[in-house]
Amino acid sequence: MRLLPRFFVTLAAVAVVCAARAQSLPLTETSTNDIQARFSAALEIPLGKQWALTWSEEARLKNNWGSVDKILSGLGVEYEPLKCLKAGVEYVFVNDNDLEDGWGIKHRLNANVTGTLELGRFELSLRERVRLQFRSDSTNRYEKPDPFITLRSRLKVAYDIRKSHWKPYVFAELYTTLNAPGPVSDYTTDAFYRDNYINRVRLGLGARYKINNHNSLDFYYMVHFNRDYRARYKGGGEMKEWSLLKECNHVFGIDYKFKL
Secondary structure, three states: OHHHHHHHHHHOOOOHHHHHHHHHHEEHHHHHEEEEEEEEEEEEEEOOOEEEEEEEEEEEEEEEOOEEEEEEEEEEEEEEEEEEEEEEEEEEEEEEEEEOEEEEEEEEEEEEEEEEEOOOOOOOOEEEEEEEEEOOOOOOOOOOOOEEEEEEEEEEEEEEOOOOOEEEEEEEEEEEEOOOOOOOOOOOOOOOOOOEEEEEEEEEEEEEEEEEEEEEEEEEEEEEEEEEEEEEEEOEEEEEEEEEEEEEEEEEEOOOOOEO
């Protein structure tokens, strides 16, 4: 029985040391604001009554619509065993225009489950998505995880207007890192540890317009509150920079979908 108290004492000591280490390091903060845009087109192919295959292409603009942010190509499969439950997996090929590193290629794997509840004309849905993002370049695990794993939790409320092609909605989404590296003073001597946090909050509203049984459009606006902790190290292992980038991005988007 003595081992149990010792275990908790040791665990508490490790937590205190990690917290003190992080607080003792210099942290620089910067803030940015941007107006962005997203445009996408998707083709949905039913595979029986419960399965569907979706191919999508998306372009994203940043810097007040002045430059391309990302070009994404996705292929996913969705399974709907019940009217109130969906599950899906998706692969996304990402051409990413990072101003720090230039253009680069990333690969994403998404796995999600969505539950839906209808209350009169209101439709409530909760989607839990795990995203794994793989980089194509070499990385230092103390600076950038590879893959970078994120949990995305989205709550959405839609309203069904009778005898109308429009279906308005609002949503809120949280991004939580699952394997973000914690800052250390020297990665050659300090132990590696995780320092997970909520790195993005999305608030949005929009409306889906159903043209007919095969074509639909989705118009939306989102505001992104992003928090990105970054640690940079010298060649010898000593920390060179520990920074926090805060972003407030206003995103306008239009999505088109064709369903066979």
